[in-house]
Amino acid sequence: MSSNDNNGYKPIAIEGKWQTRWEEEGTNSLSADLLERGENPYYNLMMFPYPSAEGLHVGNIYAFTGADVHGRFQQLAGHTVFEPIGFDAFGIHSENFALKQGVHPMDLIPSNVANFTRQLKRMGGMFDWDHTVDTTDPTYYRWTQWIFIQLFKAGLAVRKEAPVNWCPSCMTVLSNEQVIGGRCERCDTPVEQRNIAQWFFRITQYSQRLLDGLKNIDWSETTKKAQENWIGRSEGAILHFPILPEEQRGNSFDGMSKDELFSATKDLKNIEVFTTRPDTVFGATYIVLSPEHPIVKDITSSQQAKTIKAYQEQTAKLDLVARQKTEKAKTGVFTGGYALNPANGTAIPIWISDYVLMGYGTGAIMAVPGHDQRDFDFAKTMDLPIRQVVRSPKTSENNITDLLEAYVGDGVLINSQAFDGLPVQEAKKKICEWLKDIGLASVHIGYRLHDWCISRQRYWGPPIPIIHCDECGPVPVPEKDLPIVLPRVEDFKPDDSGVSPLARMEEWYITVCPECGTTARRETDVSDTFLDSSWYFLRYPSSDSETAPFDSDITSKWLPVDCYIGGNEHAVLHLLYSRFITMALHDIGHIHFQEPFVRFRAHGLIIREGAKMSKSKGNVIIPDQVIEKYGADTFRTYLMFLGPFDEGGDYQDEGIQGPHGFLHRVWETATEALQNDSVEKNAVVERKLHQTIQQVTEQLPRLRYNTSIAALMEYLNVVRSKGRVPQKSEVEPLIVMIAPFAPHLAEDLWESFGHSESIFSGMNWPQYEPDKAREDNVEIAIQINGKLRGTITVETDIDKNSAEKIARAEKNIARYLDTAMVKRVVYVPNRLVNFVVESNNA
RNA sequence: GCCGAGGUGGCGAAAUGGUAUACGCAGGGGACUUAAAAUCCCCCGGGAGAAAUCCCAUGCGGGUUCGAGUCCCGCCCUCGGCACCA
Numbered sequence: 070m071s072s073n074d075n076n077g078y079k080p081i082a083i084e085g086k087w088q089t090r091w092e093e094e095g096t097n098s099l100s101a102d103l104l105e106r107g108e109n110p111y112y113n114l115m116m117f118p119y120p121s122a123e124g125l126h127v128g129n130i131y132a133f134t135g136a137d138v139h140g141r142f143q144q145l146a147g148h149t150v151f152e153p154i155g156f157d158a159f160g161i162h163s164e165n166f167a168l169k170q171g172v173h174p175m176d177l178i179p180s181n182v183a184n185f186t187r188q189l190k191r192m193g194g195m196f197d198w199d200h201t202v203d204t205t206d207p208t209y210y211r212w213t214q215w216i217f218i219q220l221f222k223a224g225l226a227v228r229k230e231a232p233v234n235w236c237p238s239c240m241t242v243l244s245n246e247q248v249i250g251g252r253c254e255r256c257d258t259p260v261e262q263r264n265i266a267q268w269f270f271r272i273t274q275y276s277q278r279l280l281d282g283l284k285n286i287d288w289s290e291t292t293k294k295a296q297e298n299w300i301g302r303s304e305g306a307i308l309h310f311p312i313l314p315e316e317q318r319g320n321s322f323d324g325m326s327k328d329e330l331f332s333a334t335k336d337l338k339n340i341e342v343f344t345t346r347p348d349t350v351f352g353a354t355y356i357v358l359s360p361e362h363p364i365v366k367d368i369t370s371s372q373q374a375k376t377i378k379a380y381q382e383q384t385a386k387l388d389l390v391a392r393q394k395t396e397k398a399k400t401g402v403f404t405g406g407y408a409l410n411p412a413n414g415t416a417i418p419i420w421i422s423d424y425v426l427m428g429y430g431t432g433a434i435m436a437v438p439g440h441d442q443r444d445f446d447f448a449k450t451m452d453l454p455i456r457q458v459v460r461s462p463k464t465s466e467n468n469i470t471d472l473l474e475a476y477v478g479d480g481v482l483i484n485s486q487a488f489d490g491l492p493v494q495e496a497k498k499k500i501c502e503w504l505k506d507i508g509l510a511s512v513h514i515g516y517r518l519h520d521w522c523i524s525r526q527r528y529w530g531p532p533i534p535i536i537h538c539d540e541c542g543p544v545p546v547p548e549k550d551l552p553i554v555l556p557r558v559e560d561f562k563p564d565d566s567g568v569s570p571l572a573r574m575e576e577w578y579i580t581v582c583p584e585c586g587t588t589a590r591r592e593t594d595v596s597d598t599f600l601d602s603s604w605y606f607l608r609y610p611s612s613d614s615e616t617a618p619f620d621s622d623i624t625s626k627w628l629p630v631d632c633y634i635g636g637n638e639h640a641v642l643h644l645l646y647s648r649f650i651t652m653a654l655h656d657i658g659h660i661h662f663q664e665p666f667v668r669f670r671a672h673g674l675i676i677r678e679g680a681k682m683s684k685s686k687g688n689v690i691i692p693d694q695v696i697e698k699y700g701a702d703t704f705r706t707y708l709m710f711l712g713p714f715d716e717g718g719d720y721q722d723e724g725i726q727g728p729h730g731f732l733h734r735v736w737e738t739a740t741e742a743l744q745n746d747s748v749e750k751n752a753v754v755e756r757k758l759h760q761t762i763q764q765v766t767e768q769l770p771r772l773r774y775n776t777s778i779a780a781l782m783e784y785l786n787v788v789r790s791k792g793r794v795p796q797k798s799e800v801e802p803l804i805v806m807i808a809p810f811a812p813h814l815a816e817d818l819w820e821s822f823g824h825s826e827s828i829f830s831g832m833n834w835p836q837y838e839p840d841k842a843r844e845d846n847v848e849i850a851i852q853i854n855g856k857l858r859g860t861i862t863v864e865t866d867i868d869k870n871s872a873e874k875i876a877r878a879e880k881n882i883a884r885y886l887d888t889a890m891v892k893r894v895v896y897v898p899n900r901l902v903n904f905v906v907e908s909n910n911a
Numbered sequence: 912g913c914c915g916a917g918g919u920g921g922c923g924a925a926a927u928g929g930u931a932u933a934c935g936c937a938g939g940g941g942a943c944u945u946a947a948a949a950u951c952c953c954c955c956g957g958g959a960g961a962a963a964u965c966c967c968a969u970g971c972g973g974g975u976u977c978g979a980g981u982c983c984c985g986c987c988c989u990c991g992g993c994a995c996c997a
Contacts, residue, residue, distance in 0.1 A: 077949085077950095089939080110980090161916065184978090289989085290915080290916095291915055291916070291992085294914070295914090295915080295917060295992065296992085297914095298913090298914060298992080299992095301993090301996065303996075303997085305997080339984085342997080343996095343997065344997060345996095345997065346997080357997095369968060370936095381922055392995090399995090422995095423987080423995090424969090424995045424997095425995080425997075426995075426996070428996085429996045429997075430996075430997060433997095434997050435997085436997090441997070442912095442995090443995050443997075444997085446995090449917080452952095483950090514997095515997085517993095517996055527970095559960055617937090637991085637992085638991095640992080641993095643990090646914085674990095674991090678922095679922090687960090701933095703935095710923090710924095710934085710935070711923065711924085712923065712924065713924090716916080716917085717926085718923070718925055719922085719924090720923090721922070721923060721936070721937090723922095723935090723937065724922090724923065724935070724936050726935085726936070726937095727923095727935040727936060728935080730935095730950095731935085732947095733949085733950090734950090735951085775923095775924075775925085775935095776924095776925070776926095776933085776934080778934080778935090779924090779925075779934035779935075781934095782933065782934055782935075783933075786934090789951090791951095791952080792950095792951060792952080848930080849929095850929075850930035850975085851929080851930090852929085852930085852978070854977070854978085855929090855976090855977055855978035856978090857930055857978095860930065869972085880963090881963085881964075893976050894977090895929090895976065895978075897978095900929050900930085901929055901930070901978090903929080903978065904977090905975055905977045905978090
């Protein structure tokens with residue numbers, strides 16, 4: 070079935086007509102006046118796309134359609150809906166593509182944006198084209214730079230030298246989030262470590278708030294969980310292990326009292342370790358430091374110095390993939406130093422090993438080989454003592470033998486002096502308190518979250534607005550001098566130097582210090598793309614403003630965002646950064662809310678014929694072709710019909726016939742109904758109509774699009790059942806209800822039904838009346854011992870006795886009850902009668 | 912290994928603890944037509960039976976309940992995310 074070959078529904082013509090009209094009449098654009106008034110506002114947001122050269126892919130269209138259906142429904146329900154779209158066009162993605170094609174990104178991006186714009190208009194979204202953003206436009210990134218400066222002034226942007234992930238292929242620093250299993254997210258190259266001075270946003274200061282905030286926002290559970298895991302809070306303690314000076318090696322601290330131990334150790338330097346298992350401290354038989362730990366040089370004995378140095382160098386050379394391989398055998402070196410176990414005063418050796426990471430906790434651990442698998446493996450390899458201090462409740466006391474693996478489960482303490490017999494949970498508290506008393510412990514909460522490195526040694530991004538002055542240090546560019554425009558550089562290829570291509574342009578980076586006027590140097594790194602996208606939703610409603618990133622009146626009316634729809638691949642990247650930037654701007658006093666997105670829903674993924682789509686398999690759906698053949702309305706409706714929106718679906722090429730045929734039938738039914746405007750109502754149709762309105766009205770806001778469309782199909786089947794003649798009043802509500810899915814068709818039929826205004830111009834969503842949705846009769850099930858044995862049709866809400874009487878009279882039921890004794894009758898109104906019987910045959 | 916989602920006809924999928932398989936695709940039969948397309952009508956989980964009707968079926972094994980796709984316990988498999996995070 071091809072669309073334009075019959076003289077009925079002609080989607081291509083209808084869609085062209087309405088897209089032109091919407092544009093001419095500004096149907097979807099909010100005027101400055103409307104934005105300022107902000108009456109009954111609804112901010113409907115979707116994740117803006119990266120404008121690739123290939124054009125929109127189905128995943129984009131799926132996400133945008135789902136969001137657009139929601140926006141259109143809210144509009145029909147009476148809201149003033151603001152539904153903007155824009156382009157996230159900075160970043161490595163664009164840059165690498167430009168390099169490959171030999172085109173300058175400044176030439177490439179505009180043509181990609183133009184193509185995306187054409188496609189987005191063609192799919193019929195109600196986008197406000199008067200309020201778009203393009204992150205590469207200086208009028209936008211001027212404010213991205215402004216945000217950097219605000220954070221800098223608030224002490225939230227700091228420059229520090231740090232080991233960073235370096236992709237030797239992309240020749241740039243990657244954030245932790247961009248490293249997948251030790252490899253570059255983009256090109257799959259193993260990532261190396263490098264030490265470079267970088268700008269960091271101190272997102273870790275917000276760890277707890279970012280975690281707490283999750284409780285009060287209406288987000289997809291999976292997304293919240295991903296953020297929770299990413300922030301990775303763990304409660305524990307920092308324990309102090311006094312470093313034993315060489316001259317005290319021979320002394321025994323074992324068996325000292327609390328006071329004696331305190332006075333013997335109070336002048337000693339400590340190694341601080343973070344642990345979530347302070348209860349196992351009696352089982353700590355050695356210490357392991359990260360090879361990079363600054364204290365290593367102080368404790369290494371002269372005999373061990375050479376070996377330690379060699380190991381440190383070996384580790385530094387290791388790329389992160391090799392270092393993070395869990396299955397790799399444990400390696401490490403003894404430093405020659407000893408520390409005191411603060412719990413039992415035993416001197417224990419201090420080792421270094423690459424399985425301890427500098428980036429987490431204190432970069433040092435107390436090793437409890439009896440109760441931690443990593444420590445166990447290490448102890449076995451290095452032949453270090455293993456001491457069991459927790460007994461499983463399942464094991465009998467005499468059964469403690471050599472462990473085959475660490476016991477990490479619950480239990481009670483043993484070999485822990487005064488704490489023997491305490492359950493693990495209780496021991497954690499008690500041991501902490503005890504060590505706290507003698508100054509050897511503090512309660513500590515650790516987070517996995519790292520500071521956000523925003524420096525990129527690349528070309529295609531907004532220059533970081535900082536001037537380095539030998540006298541004044543890093544000085545922010547005065548706000549009046551923004552934007553710092555990214556110059557057009559023909560040779561923008563990155564090199565292995567670890568600095569941005571901008572660092573090759575002396576005429577650009579030499580400047581004067583805004584504070585002291587001496588010659589100074591601009592920062593030549595650009596910022597991370599995720600900074601561009603961490604605030605774009607603040608810009609949309611204020612995109613007309615030339616004097617502020619976001620107008621405070623408009624922002625207070627339209628934000629936070631009412632509904633945000635996007636992919637869960639951004640669960641811990643974009644969505645976390647956006648929350649952080651929002652909180653920071655709130656604290657600095659620029660906005661009135663702390664959470665940017667009241668509601669977030671992650672959509673599912675579309676596969677095709679049971680398989681993932683990929684260019685290499687050659688099975689990608691080309692949206693332009695589908696739209697050309699069936700029209701945007703059919704494509705939209707089909708995508709939404711595939712399955713639950715948050716789960717995605719399997720795109721089967723033949724399946725599009727269903728929704729396509731449905732829209733044809735709607736068109737034909739409506740056209741026929743125009744001739745039939747009878748006042749007489751058909752009871753069956755009317756009842757089904759009200760049931761349908763109820764169902765769809767309840768399901769649409771919950772994004773249950775597939776079942777909503779099914780309900781509309783059912784209704785149309787009733788309207789046309791046995792080829793009956795449709796009435797105008799039966800069809801008009803259907804036109805409104807399909808409008809979110811098939812907006813062009815709905816507009817056209819709405820017009821032919823005599824309306825001069827756009828269907829989306831008012832509160833046109835139909836109301837249902839519960840009385841009219843009510844059935845007079847219902848078919849109910851009759852069960853014997855829970856098994857279906859017949860059905861009867863009774864009046865709605867009939868009482869139990871009458872229902873039972875009718876049920877008993879049913880032929881098949883009577884047969885069963887003849888030979889059985891009824892012990893109980895369960896009656897569920899309008900559902901079933903269940904006879905619980907005991908058989909007499911026995 | 913940990914966290915999350917899921918497993919239902921030939922296929923995509925429905926089902927507040929209450930008649931499993933709605934809606935759609937594919938398939939079969941029929942109407943209209945010179946023919947095709949489009950449209951319309953009917954059938955369509957498996958098995959037994961002439962029929963009435965009965966048995967089996969929601970990944971597997973148990974349990975709770977008058978009644979379980981749905982709740983509980985123990986497994987298996989698939990897909991996403993995290994992973995030497997102390």
